[in-house]
Amino acid sequence: MSKIIITCAVTGSIHTPSMSPHLPVTPDQIAEQALGAAEAGAAILHLHARDPADGRPSADPAHYAAYLPRLKQAAGAVLNLTTGGSAVMSLEDRLAAPKAFAPEMCSLNMGSMNFALHPAAEKITDWKHPWERPFLENSDDLVFKNTPRDIARILKDLGEDRGARFEFECYDVGHLYMLRHFFDRGAVTPPLFIQFVFGVLGGIGADPAHLLHLKETADKLFGSDYAFSVLAAGRWQMPMATMAAALGGHVRVGLEDSLMISRGQLAQDNAEQVAKIRRIVEELGRDPATPDEARGMLGLKGADRTTI
Template sequence: MPKPVIVTCAPTGGIHTPTMSPHLPVTPDEIATAAIEAAEAGAAIIHLHARDPETGKPDPSPELFQEFMPKIAGACDAVLNVSTGGGLGMTREERLRAAVATSPEMASLNVGSLNFGIFPMLEKYSRWKNAWEPEFLEMTRDFVFKNTFADLEYIVKELGHGHGTKFEFECYDLGHLYNLAWLIDQGWLEPPFFVQMVFGVLGGVGADLDNLLHMHTIAEKLFGDDHEWSVLAAGRHQMPFATQAAMLGGNVRVGLEDSLFIGRGELAPSNAAQVRKIRGLVESLGYEPATPAQARERLGLKGGGNVAF
């Protein structure tokens, strides 16, 4: 029997801005509601960012995470995964603040530096809800999302060794798989490894099926039975790539962090709507969505009783 598909949902992220969709969760209550609804729809893992509730700008404050993480944990059994990517332009220490404070079962880790260009989205809008939004997008024209080997070692030891947190290793390009292999070779990480392959971000690997197949092949060579793999793709590529990943025996990620849409030109009314759509596609292929308990077992997580929220 095929393994159940682990569905991750990323409700808000640190990329899209409030002008782009009225459905993007911003306040702690909105983020909590979006996460709970996504879990009820079938997401086993919730990948979390926080935002300033007044402006919607990405915010690393642990206090904001503590406003919604206990609510989510009290309402569902989903694995709560705290981003260490934070918001573009944050320092490494800012990006780590929430994860260090909450000691989650999982945290994301971007496994390499890259040019992270979201400035093309400037062309789609002429009016903005907040002054920071166009400035934030324009900044990425001359921006490197920094994740050096020193950064990776620091985060792995701070969270992995210090808190028993496991990682969603976000790999935006082929070289990031080899960066992860290097970390493993140092003896700093224990399997199983959760490899999240990211497609369609300007500066990273393109959303081309050949790239997905090649990265999957290389991951199999590097990590073999020691890894679980998942796919997320930006924008219009979200659902097609998630479906292809499921067909290949992988896991999937959706959410308004990665795409604001649910169909061609149609804004997703909620994160749960995206989860329901990918769940339907997965089930139509003969697979089942994994439960949080199954995800915890397969990813070797420490359990929801060993966190600080």
């Protein structure tokens, strides 16, 4: 109960370079910020890649290969590769890098949903790259596809075939029931690591009552077979993570989820957010788990069994 896993989502695919000069986009920037987050206390690094030429979200394994070996050698943290990639990518593209590198852990979105980013475009007046504005504005007609067939394929290709375990990302209560469906089929086994996601337009809102409801539902569906973590987008990042820690859960921060460190102030890097949530959880009497402690808690196969 006292050990708390801090995950850092380093860059993601939602924010664009025009939103913050501190968003890491090149392999060196991603590696440096990931190493800083690990040093600050993150046991898990949730990872995406970007095209270093313009910061566009990338599924190219070569863009991952430009920084993953450095992290494996120097960080010691659990390297968690996205299977979500970007909502505009095909499933084939999204799976290319995790299939190539067979990581200890992958993220897995537990349902299709609207994934609306277009309000963010209204706040930007100075665009760095031509792709950014249409990428954001066109999300008012975007469905992030994660069908039961997609989920089953990811579980087989990465779980059954490559030994990865999953950060099950649940953006709404129905996603918990989808996870239970795969649990009943024997496609997933405990311990489950469920990431409650709040504040994305198209998913459940960042309301404390919703966190309690998701936890109560997960308790009913999974009993002692799961642990939960919380991430919240934007200004709700720290308040919802603090509530999760107080409830005995785990936490996720990082520039993928919020670009800010406090109201009106951009975070200088990922480590700043990790250090802040670490101070908070330690004040609550929780001890940040080391990477190896996290591996034991989540039943991971170990970094030596990856192809990074």
